[in-house]
Structure formats: C-alpha cells, structure tokens
Amino acid sequence: MVEIRWHSRAGQGAVTGAKGLGDVVSTTGKQVQAFALYGSAKRGAAMQAYNRIDDEQIITHEKFMLPDFVLVIDPALAFTDNITMNDKASTKYIITTHLSKDELISGLPELQDKKDRVFVVDCMQISLDTIGRAIPNTPMLGAFVKVSGMFELDYFLDKMKKVLSKFPQKIIDSNMQAITRAYNEVK
C-alpha cells in the first residue's frame, strides 16, 4: 500500500487534489482512498489530506498513517507544521517553495539527513503563471507524477482532462500547463 499525506491550508485544494489523484489512480485498476482532516476548519487554517493506494480493496479506516510521500503545498507549512511526523526511512518529500533545495534545508534542520528524499517545486508561482490564482494542488500532482514514477506524464494528463471535464476548456488547458511545468521543474 502507498500512503500519501498532504499538508495544506483550507482553500488551497488539497482535498480536490487528493480526490483528483484518486480518480486518476482508479483508472489504472487500483483501489484508492482520499480523505482529509478538516472538520469545521476555516479558510487558511492548516489541514491535512490523505491518499491510500493499493491493489486490494482498502478497508483500513484509521486516520493514522506512516506516509510514503509527504506533499507540502503551502510554503510556510514546511516551517510551521510537523511535516516529518510519523515518517519512514524511505519517505519522500515534495515541498512547495521559491527557495532552492539547499536554502530550504538550511532552514529546516530536520530534513538534513533526508536530503536525498527531498524535492522542491514552486507550485505557487506555477499556478499563478498558468491558472492565474494561487491554487497549488494541480502543479503538485505534476511534481508527484515525476517523483513517484507512478504514471507516464501523457497518461496522467489524459486522465486528468476527464476528471476536469465539467470545467471550461480554458481552465482545463491551464491546469494541464501547470501539471506539465511542475513535472519538468521539480528537483
């Protein structure tokens, strides 16, 4: 089972991102779970969303998890949230930031010994440039596709278009650009 934890602020689209990822993963015949801990959280409050992916039907409903991937879609949460909570020796981190990887890690000593497993991408700037709003969830999906190697980019884009099919063409196109750019820029 692959487990993913998203660190986000309410309103940044982590739930939509987690559900969108679930939608795409389900088309490969795998079983998925997408959920969040937000309750009555207000816009801007720190929150977490989760994915589970497995070949078998997923019947665990505990909220606790040991994540294989930690996706941080708000730059400040890397500093204020406990993003390494319950991690494993293999947990990979994808963090939204305008900083370089070295600059980021110098400010986050807990990532020092995990350097090889930390990836950075500026989802904020990418979403501002492509979608025109600070909605960092779809760029993060592009970065995740690259880092996880779970899909070919073209396959993911094709399926994501279907997930977004109820939106106007302009929004679909800009999201595709955001995913592609983040896929190419994550490092």
Add this chain to the structure above:
Amino acid sequence: MALKYDLQEVEVWDGNYAAAHALRQAQVDVVAAYPITPSTAIVESYGQFVADGYVDGEFVMVESEHAAMSSCVGAAAAGGRVATATSSQGFALMIEVLYQASGMRLPIVLNVVNRALASPLNVREDHSDMYLGRDAGWIMLDSFNAQETYDLNLCAFRIGEHRDIRLPVMVNQDGFITSHTAQNVRPLSDEDAYKFVGVYEPVDELLDFSKPVTYGAQTEEDWHFEHKARQHKALIDARPVIEDIFAEFEKLTGRKYNRVETYMMEDAEVAIVALGTAVESARVAAKYLRDNEGIKAGVVAPRVIRPFPFDAIRTALEHCKAIGAMDRSSPGGALGMLFNEVSAAVYTTASRPLVTNYIYGLGGRDLTMENIKDIYRELKKNADAGHITTKIQQFVGLRGPKLEFFETRRS
C-alpha cells in the same frame, strides 16, 4: 422525463455522493431537507441533480430538520416516494417526527451520516445520533464504506416499501470516514438501479380522493397498544424479507449483504462486535493477528441494527470464547448498547462467551490499528483464563488516567 446520468464502471465517490446518486436513481418524488454537516453534500448534490434535470421529483427547502421530516411525512402520506438526510443535532430535532413516521407506517428513507451530539460542539464522527434513534421504530441499516452506503440506499427503498413491512428505513454511514472519504465505487446503471428499486406503489395515499383515509389518529388506551404491537411485529417479521431483498441484490451485483456480517468466525476464539468503519478496520487487525500472533480473531457486525438480529448474532458468536463489544457513543451512565444487546443474545446460549465493553472514537477520536490489536490481545487473555481479566467496561484511546468500570463475578 429525467435525464440519464453518464456513469463510469468504477467511480471514485465519497459516501455522501454515493448516497445522492442512489436517491437520484430511485427517482424519489420528494426530498425535503435542511442540510447539516457532515450530511450536507447528500442534499446539496441531490439539489444539483434536480436543477440539472436528472430528477423529476421535488426538492423542498425547509426551515429546520423538524420541518424536513414533517414534510417527508406529509409527502409520504400523500403517496410519494420520499427521502432525506441528516446528522447529529439535526437528527435530534427530527426525533419527534421519526416516531410519527414509523407509527403511520410511512416508508421514508433517511440517510443518517453519523456525528457526535453536542455539548461540547463537535462535527466529527461517532454513533450518538444512531443510538438516539434506535427505539424510534425504524428499520436501521449500517454501511461500513461508500460502496455499501450506495448499495444499502437502493435496498432501503425495497425494504421499507415492501407490502409486508411498510416502515421507514435509516441508512447509517460514519461521518467523514465514510461520508467524506472517496473510494472506488461500482454503481449500477440508471436503468438497472431503477429496475431493482421498482416503481413506487402507494398504499392508502391521501391524494386518492376516492378512498379517504386518516393518518395520525388519536387512539388512547383502547387501541394504542395494538398499533404499537403490530408495528413491533412488522419490524421483527421484516427479517426474512430483508434477507430476500439482499439475496436479490446479490444476484444483480454479486455483492452479498447479511443481517449480521461475519469475518473469519468459523474457528474464531475471540471476536470484536462493532458498527461502521470500525468493522473494516477490525478485519485488518484480525487478519494480522491470525497471521502474526496465532490469535484466532474474528469480526461480527450487525448490518441491520433494527430489527436487532438477536438470532443471527447468537449464531455468529456462540462458539467463540471472548467477545469485545465496541460502542462509539457515550454510554451515559450505563454499559454500551452493543454490549447490552450482544450480552443478552449470547446469554441465551449454552456456551455463554465472556463479553466485555469498549467505548472508543467519541467525537472523531481515531481508532488506530494498534488500539484494535490491543483489544484482541486482551480478549485472548480472557479466553485463555476462562474468565474476564480486565474491567468489564474500558475506554480506548482516551487521554489521561485509564477509565474503566465494573468487575466480573464469573472468575
């Protein structure tokens, strides 16, 4: 004519959206609702379906949950297929009318998205609302994931509307863990779903002016007892009808439902009895303990909470040695409901297994895999000792000093 909805073979739906689609496919005549977290998305999505032309029926916005259930009673008495959804405080406000609906024998389908009751205010999941409704005279079904919420909604119309039953039906799902967790769901096509649910056949409908009838008459000591006894008999007698409808659903989908669901109980020494998503998590823990610690663990869960499956629970549990009855509702100065009802059932067997009570998960407190494994390990100790080695009621996952009550006299 309602538009057909284009569905994939596998959708990724949460429990709320799954319930909304089931209501749409059943072509409900009237949904009257006052939305409340975490059930909001059921009536929100349903309202969208109505606005987009996927439903021919009416969506009635009302000023409270009391009014919502009152409108449902009126529409059902008038002769329509009726459904709604609620949670927690909203459910509490409906209570008075729930008894009216069952007493008038109106087959309304109510989705209860289980949430804690205030105070303190809390929007997250536990079974306080479910337990509050258990004497209201409704049939109560319980789903453990989004697929089951969808399936049981379709079955609920068939069960409630059956000529020999004619009672309202609740479909419970856990708030957030089911209602807001997207998982793979295999829906039926609109045609197949409607064919299974069937065209609504009204009974004694108020809008049939050729045959005037009275609903909600006053009876006092002369007839009240006979009415309530018939209602109780209808609930108890619903058991084989529910089994028939589940069997028909299995033929259509391959998905099998039972009044009591059992997992690895054939040779189980210890068993957990639970409701909601805890049932599935317990199955994971039971499998783990069998594979890794040699504990013969099993899981038993009432799929049908009312009519209480006294008979089937007993059959499922009488050969195991120790049982943990898990209640996700504040017991309010007593032992938990599942403990009391399960104990009563197994007390009438020759083997009389040892039963203990675990209170967990109030207000959305996580039930972890480790919590469940620890419960099984305690049950194993009870089974080996031949008597209860812990207190009879314990709180699981609670911070602070351990909270536990009552000792056995069967050592």
